[in-house]
Amino acid sequence: MAVALEPSLSRAEARLRIAAALERAGIAEARGDARFLLLQLLGLTQTDLALRGNEPIGPAGAEALADALRQRLTGVPVARILGEWEFRGLTFALSPETLVPRPDTETLVETALHLVRNPAPRILDLGTGSGCILVALLDVLPGARGIGLDRSADALSTARGNAIRNGVGNRSAFVQGDWCAAVGGPFDLIVSNPPYIASGVIPTLVEEVREHDPIAALDGGQDGLDAYRAIIRAVTERPALLAAGGALAFEIGYDQAEPVSDLGRQVGLTVEAITRDLAGHPRVVTLRPSFGVTPTDNKVVQ
Structure with missing residues (x-):
């Protein structure tokens, strides 16, 4: 499935575009998945997104997010895309x-x-x-x-x-x-x-x-x-x-x-x-x- 995200997209715009694509595919937690992928793949905090959401995702971010979106649209769980997951405040590779x-x-x-x-x-x-x-x-x-x-x-x-x-x-x-x-x-x-x-x-x-x-x-x-x-x-x-x-x-x-x-x-x-x-x-x-x-x-x- 072809997915393109321009490097010039702001962080906030990228989040909305990813969420919209996931919602169209019928994924129940589309907005939460979009936010989580953005934060994890770009190394951001919620505060970063709130205060600097207008900054561009850049070429590396665009590529990483587009690849993650392609996987999520084919049914790959977020944890499998990231290759790790948090449990009791600790991070575990999968x-x-x-x-x-x-x-x-x-x-x-x-x-x-x-x-x-x-x-x-x-x-x-x-x-x-x-x-x-x-x-x-x-x-x-x-x-x-x-x-x-x-x-x-x-x-x-x-x-x-x-x-x-x-x-x-x-x-x-x-x-x-x-x-x-x-x-x-x-x-x-x-x-x-x-x-x-x-x-x-x-x-x-x-x-x-x-x-x-x-x-x-x-x-x-x-x-x-x-x-x-x-x-x-x-x-x-x-x-x-x-x-x-x-x-x-x-x-x-x-x-x-x-x-x-x-x-x-x-x-x-x-x-x-x-x-x-x-x-x-x-x-x-x-x-x-x-x-x-x-x-x-x-x-x-x-």
């Missing part, structure tokens, strides 16, 4: 093998932070992807060390770079493997945002997700629970993975609180809490070994 960090996952990070009892916890992040969960936890917990595990070498390389970029490279390691198989223990905290979408649902996802997110990071098998089964089985078969008083926290789909809780109960784990996200949906299930746990089974945290 790759074709990593998911874009989403606000829902902030609920997992917040929940995990409240689970830590050890001032120098060891953390295991299963299916680390971009590393956003582990890096965000290490950023807040200066005494913590952690391991991010993933099947994808590409994802691990991206995660390792993100850890270094965000100042926690010396407290993190990234290991290739299938769930818990490649690591020992004990860990004070095991976190995971595993693939949890049922295979039959994948074709019905919105195009931006279906065509641009790695399917391996989405597809949780026939019922969406394959990864949870594998992780819970590993934790129960290898009790040394969890330290005394340790916890396991899963991000879940909006309708998976009871199925995932049941998987834990079936092997003797206690469901310490089910935490809701900002939209009010169950988003995190916290499990602990049954010994030494305050009986709060089925507690729902608002």
Whole structure:
């Protein structure tokens, strides 16, 4: 699709022209996307745009914005165009093998932070992807060390770079493997945002997700629970993975609180809490070994 933006266009005019093109294409967040692309690609702040919106975008800016607009018009998400995304105030590079960090996952990070009892916890992040969960936890917990595990070498390389970029490279390691198989223990905290979408649902996802997110990071098998089964089985078969008083926290789909809780109960784990996200949906299930746990089974945290 041919798109031209003249270098003489002002920043404000470019924003309006990009927004208009996106609106004509039926893109829901056209104005927000246009503003965000302009700010990010030209290295501007909101104040820059407000006070110096009449300055020209210039040749380099015109080329970068035209290329971004072409991609957005073909359905490429803004995060994929930029190649990076912000999560909890930190910036994470993306790759074709990593998911874009989403606000829902902030609920997992917040929940995990409240689970830590050890001032120098060891953390295991299963299916680390971009590393956003582990890096965000290490950023807040200066005494913590952690391991991010993933099947994808590409994802691990991206995660390792993100850890270094965000100042926690010396407290993190990234290991290739299938769930818990490649690591020992004990860990004070095991976190995971595993693939949890049922295979039959994948074709019905919105195009931006279906065509641009790695399917391996989405597809949780026939019922969406394959990864949870594998992780819970590993934790129960290898009790040394969890330290005394340790916890396991899963991000879940909006309708998976009871199925995932049941998987834990079936092997003797206690469901310490089910935490809701900002939209009010169950988003995190916290499990602990049954010994030494305050009986709060089925507690729902608002």
